[in-house]
């Protein structure tokens with residue numbers, strides 16, 4: 001379902017069995033790369049979302065150095081674990097000539113939200129972003145390329161995948177709220193969102 005040019009929603013892309021397998025793969029990731037609390041550049045205000053990453057590069061943010069991608073965990077210094085196979089499968093929707101480099105894992109508790117923002121820390125802005133939702137349903141809001149463009153809201157449920165590319169790649173978006181208790185996938189209230197991203201421009205020699 002095309003929500004806007006380049007913004008394609010695949011409700012229930014992953015079956016319940018696949019969602020359970022993906023959560024099991026993510027538990028291994030979090031054991032190797034514990035969740036951390038990112039902080040806003042300059043102000044140091046904590047995000048309400050906790051994060052970790054998989055893949056060669058991970059997105060991190062802190063007061064001193066701001067938003068960036070780096071190859072190691074900001075607290076343990078260890079390399080990020082591999083991107084789970086099931087998450088990589090959703091990258092096929094991207095139809096991009098190179099694999100994703102970052103799989104950002106956002107964990108929302110019942111109170112967490114994410115303010116309106118653009119994803120623009122990637123050099124490869126020609127590559128779409130692929131988003132996978134797991135656990136409780138959330139109210140997701142997206143608009144246009146200006147912060148004050150009019151917005152629309154949709155509810156993203158467990159197993160949904162959203163492809164954000166083309167004319168929608170730089171749209172403002174955010175998560176207004178969770179609907180706690182709408183999914184039985186996770187043992188407690190909460191939501192996990194995975195975003196798969198290409199960060200660097202692929203080499204002209206292709207493949208990776």
Ligand code: MD3
Nearest residue numbers: 106119131142162164171173175193195
């Ligand atoms: C853009 N995460 O980590 S998924 C982020 O649900 C982030 O955790 C959100 O924004 C989350 O940067 C959203 C990506 C997404 C999904 C739908 C969109 C981005 C979108 C629709 C329009 C524009």
Ligand code: FE
Nearest residue numbers: 117118119173
């Ligand atoms: Fe985003």
